[in-house]
Every structure is written in C-alpha cells, then in structure tokens.
Amino acid sequence: xxxxxxxxxxxxxxxGLRVSETLFSGQSAYQHVEVIDTVGFGRVLVIDNVFxxxxxxxxxxxxxxxxxxxxxAPSVERVLVIGGGDGGxxxxxxRHRDVKECVMIEIDELVVDVSKRYLPGIGTSWDDPRxxxxxxxGIDYVKNSDDEKYDVILLDGTDPVGPGAVLFDDSFxxxxxxxxxxxxxMALQSESPLLMMDLFLDVQRKLRPLFSEVHPYLGPVPxxxxxxxxxxxxxxxxxxxxxxxxxxxxxxxxxxxxNAELHQAMFALPNYVKRALKL
Ligand code: SPD
Numbered sequence: 001x002x003x004x005x006x007x008x009x010x011x012x013x014x015x016g017l018r019v020s021e022t023l024f025s026g027q028s029a030y031q032h033v034e035v036i037d038t039v040g041f042g043r044v045l046v047i048d049n050v051f052x053x054x055x056x057x058x059x060x061x062x063x064x065x066x067x068x069x070x071x072x073a074p075s076v077e078r079v080l081v082i083g084g085g086d087g088g089x090x091x092x093x094x095r096h097r098d099v100k101e102c103v104m105i106e107i108d109e110l111v112v113d114v115s116k117r118y119l120p121g122i123g124t125s126w127d128d129p130r131x132x133x134x135x136x137x138g139i140d141y142v143k144n145s146d147d148e149k150y151d152v153i154l155l156d157g158t159d160p161v162g163p164g165a166v167l168f169d170d171s172f173x174x175x176x177x178x179x180x181x182x183x184x185x186m187a188l189q190s191e192s193p194l195l196m197m198d199l200f201l202d203v204q205r206k207l208r209p210l211f212s213e214v215h216p217y218l219g220p221v222p223x224x225x226x227x228x229x230x231x232x233x234x235x236x237x238x239x240x241x242x243x244x245x246x247x248x249x250x251x252x253x254x255x256x257x258x259n260a261e262l263h264q265a266m267f268a269l270p271n272y273v274k275r276a277l278k279l
Contacts, residue, residue: 027112062088082138084109084156087123108127142175155188170206217266
C-alpha cells in the first residue's frame with residue numbers, strides 16, 4: 001500500500017515514512033513544498049525533502065520551543081516568531097493569556113497557505129486578533145525594523161540549507177538581539193546533537209558571545225532523524241529554571257507534553273553533550 005518517502009541525512013542515514021497519499025506538491029519562489037498523508041505520522045509537511053512537522057508528533061516540537069521561553073521571560077506582552085509557517089508555534093504562543101501581540105514573520109506565503117488548507121489541526125490560531133502575520137524576509141526585518149523591541153523572540157526555521165540557512169548566521173542572531181528587550185528571552189531550534197553535533201555546537205558557539213545565558217535543552221521529536229532534538233534558551237538576565245509559576249500552571253493544563261517537571265528535566269544534559277559543550 002502506497003510508497004515510501006525517505007529523508008536522507010548526509011547520504012548515510014534515512015528515515016522513511018509510508019505514504020498513503022500525496023496531498024500537495026508545489027514549488028514556491030523559495031523552496032519545494034509538499035504535504036503527504038502517511039500511515040504512521042498522519043499528515044506531514046515536507047520542505048525541500050526534509051520532514052518539517054507531522055500531525056502525530058508536532059506537539060513535542062512546538063510546546064518545547066515555546067513554553068520554556070514564555071514561562072521564564074519577565075514579560076511576554078510582545079512576542080516575535082520568525083518562520084513557523086505551519087502555525088504550530090504561534091498556536092502555542094497564543095495560548096498564553098499575557099501575550100498581547102504576536103508578530104510572525106514568514107518568508108514563504110505558500111507554506112502558510114498549504115498548512116492552512118491541509119494541516120488545520122496544527123495551525124489553530126490563524127484568526128486570533130493578537131496575531132500579526134507578515135510575509136517578509138526575517139533577516140531584513142530584524143536587521144532594519146524600527147518596531148518596538150520584543151519580550152520574547154522564537155526562531156522556528158528549517159535546517160541550515162536553502163532559504164533557512166541564513167537563520168543560522170551569527171549576524172542574524174545579532175540582529176535578533178537588537179530586537180529583543182534588555183531582559184528578553186530568545187529560544188530557537190538548534191538541531192540534533194546526536195545526528196548533527198557539529199551543527200548543534202556551531203549554534204552554541206555563535207550564541208555564547210551574544211548572550212550571558214545560553215542553555216541548550218533536549219527532547220524527543222521522532223520525525224527528526226534519531227529523534228533526539230535540541231532547542232536553545234538565551235537571555236542576558238533571566239534563568240531558564242525559574243519559571244513564573246502562575247504562568248506555567250496556566251499553560252500546563254492544556255499541554256500534551258509540557259509540564260513543570262519536564263521543564264526542569266529538559267535542561268539536564270547527557271554527558272556526551274556536556275562534554276562537547278566545553279568548546
Ligand atoms: N529537521 C527539521 C527541522 C525543522 C525545524 N522546524 C520545523 C518547523 C515546525 N514548525
């Protein structure tokens with residue numbers, strides 16, 4: 001029944017999903033966008049042959065990108081999301097009642113259009129009046145915008161290939177910091193330390209000179225090669241392990257994975273990562 005769709009990692013490892021139907025396949029000005037229906041992971045968004053998110057495990061990625069930052073930042077009134085075209089990240093941001101405005105910058109309108117149409121269960125907050133969705137270049141925005149600074153910035157890009165590669169440049173991270181409030185928190189997806197240790201370390205190396213607190217944390221995302229994924233929490237003032245309890249309790253209730261114990265546990269790193277981080 002159906003065929004197999006494989007994501008290949010540097011020509012040495014493949015993750016394959018059995019496809020029951022290809023729902024969409026098209027090319028934007030930036031990248032190739034597909035939505036496949038799979039037997040094991042439900043509908044999956046694929047960009048340039050890389051699995052981006054699935055109905056089955058998207059909550060593991062989006063909850064972990066968003067909530068550690070949103071429960072520890074001193075204020076969360078203004079939140080900036082760069083990337084995240086499937087809508088899962090802004091969905092989690094907008095569950096926070098204290099968020100007054102969430103600006104989402106996505107370069108590729110096709111990703112949002114296709115996600116709205118084929119992945120409506122992931123992006124459930126497109127109509128929230130607090131969301132300000134702009135189809136512009138994220139790099140250009142953080143480098144040149146005169147907008148007010150943000151309390152939290154979340155980077156939800158692809159892997160560092162194609163149009164998403166620039167989202168891993170140190171000049172981009174520096175420009176993000178320019179848009180962050182002095183006591184703000186930035187969090188980003190930082191690849192797999194198991195499958196892509198070099199990339200993971202590269203991100204850490206670029207962030208450390210910019211922020212006094214740079215803390216990677218780990219969690220499972222089965223759709224991404226090896227299943228071990230990382231995000232990184234950065235700030236100049238705060239502490240990742242000191243959540244605002246009231247804000248955290250309010251969000252734990254409706255979360256599929258995120259809770260107070262997991263928050264603490266995710267920042268506990270295995271030895272191979274701790275040793276590698278002594279750069
Ligand atoms: N290897 C794929 C990494 C993708 C990270 N971003 C996914 C976008 C989900 N909103």
